Amino acid sequence: MKARFEEIFLDAKESFRLLQWNNNIRDVDIVHTGGMLEPMVGAGDAWHLHPQTELLLVKQGTGTWLVGDYIGTFESPQLMLFGSNLPHCFQTVKPSKGLVLQFAFDSDRGLWKSPEIESLRALCSRGSRGICFPKHIALSVEKKLMMISRCGSVSRLAHFLEIMGILVDVPNDKCELLSRKEFSIPSVSIHHKAIDRVIQYTIERYAENITLDDVLKVAHMSKPTFSRQFKRHTGKTFVDFLNEIRLDQVRHALLETEESISRIALESGFGNLSHFNRLFRRHFRLSPSEFRKSRARMK
Numbered sequence: 001m002k003a004r005f006e007e008i009f010l011d012a013k014e015s016f017r018l019l020q021w022n023n024n025i026r027d028v029d030i031v032h033t034g035g036m037l038e039p040m041v042g043a044g045d046a047w048h049l050h051p052q053t054e055l056l057l058v059k060q061g062t063g064t065w066l067v068g069d070y071i072g073t074f075e076s077p078q079l080m081l082f083g084s085n086l087p088h089c090f091q092t093v094k095p096s097k098g099l100v101l102q103f104a105f106d107s108d109r110g111l112w113k114s115p116e117i118e119s120l121r122a123l124c125s126r127g128s129r130g131i132c133f134p135k136h137i138a139l140s141v142e143k144k145l146m147m148i149s150r151c152g153s154v155s156r157l158a159h160f161l162e163i164m165g166i167l168v169d170v171p172n173d174k175c176e177l178l179s180r181k182e183f184s185i186p187s188v189s190i191h192h193k194a195i196d197r198v199i200q201y202t203i204e205r206y207a208e209n210i211t212l213d214d215v216l217k218v219a220h221m222s223k224p225t226f227s228r229q230f231k232r233h234t235g236k237t238f239v240d241f242l243n244e245i246r247l248d249q250v251r252h253a254l255l256e257t258e259e260s261i262s263r264i265a266l267e268s269g270f271g272n273l274s275h276f277n278r279l280f281r282r283h284f285r286l287s288p289s290e291f292r293k294s295r296a297r298m299k
Contacts, residue, residue: 015111016103016160017052018148023095031149033156047196049087052104053124055163056080057142061096064203064248065089067130068179069235071244073252079138081167083127086179087233091203099145101160111157119168130178137170181235191229194219198238206245207269212238246270247283254292261288 018031021042028042044056047066058078065074067088076096082088084104105112105121123131133141141163148159201218202210212223215238219226230238246268253264262273265288270276280288 014153015157016101018145018156019100019102020098020149022097025090025092025096025098028100033153035150044090045092047087047089047192047199049085050102051084052102053084053127054082055101055141055167056082057099057138057145058090058092059097059099059142061092061094061098063090063092063096064245065091066199069181070130070178071241071248072178073248077135077138077142079133079141080178081124081127081131081133083124083129086128086130088130089199099142099149101145101148101163103160120164123164123168126172126177128182129180132176132178133167133170134174137166140166191221191225194221195229195233202242202245206242206249207267209269209271210242242269243279244283247280250276250280250288251284251291254288255295261292264288 014033019028019040019042020031021028021044025044026042028040028044029037030040031037056079058074058076060076062073062075065072065080065088067080067082068086105117105124111117144159144163144166148156151159198215198219201215216223216226221229227237230236230241234241236244249268250264250270253259253268254261257264259267265273265276270279277287280286280291284291286294
């Protein structure tokens with residue numbers, strides 16, 4: 001799957017860029033030195049990628065996130081690191097709030113030539129699959145990000161390095177790698193807008209009877225081209241993608257509601273219950289009822 005390329009321009013006087021949003025992930029402010037705000041249109045809800053490494057903190061809100069070939073639901077506080085050119089997007093439930101750090105290992109900036117930075121480079125290399133950090137790390141980093149949003153240049157850099165130090169010190173087994181495969185998709189694509197339309201269409205209508213013909217009309221692409229590009233860049237077919245979107249909605253409903261399993265399945269787009277049960281067991285290694293019971297015991 002090709003993704004939209006997002007152009008990010010880092011100020012020549014800064015080693016990173018800080019963004020914030022307070023309600024809608026598309027209504028974003030760039031937070032400059034001293035707390036000055038510059039409004040911009042965010043790309044977080046579109047399937048996109050950029051060369052810069054990104055650290056994203058969701059302070060408030062829930063939703064669905066797609067990272068490489070990973071599909072899942074999230075709830076705040078959530079802290080994630082995305083490596084260079086890792087495609088991702090978020091569908092947040094309003095209102096949501098968050099902060100984003102974007103930076104690049106630019107050889108023109110002396111900071112990145114320091115030998116102490118090597119451990120950070122290694123962390124960001126692992127970020128090519130997307131990293132989700134523990135909740136307590138998210139809370140700790142949030143405090144530092146808030147400090148960056150209020151202070152001057154030298155202090156901003158100090159807090160930035162503190163944040164990177166916190167992340168580097170988190171043991172690997174305490175972090176979750178999201179995508180099953182590494183992603184570093186070339187930034188130039190003639191298909192990115194079409195694929196973005198398909199993703200938005202699928203997320204908005206997953207409960208409906210979506211056919212491949214419907215999707216091809218949205219994409220304005222031939223079946224062979226669409227199938228080849230989708231498989232190449234997500235590691236899965238469109239049918240698998242659609243089923244995983246639906247299964248994640250089922251998983252969330254099983255945990256958060258008391259509705260019957262059959263009703264949840266039907267409302268999530270599965271018209272055939274025996275087919276649904278087979279897919280669920282294959283994906284989660286448990287039947288839907290076993291899954292619900294096992295999570296209830298953990299509460």
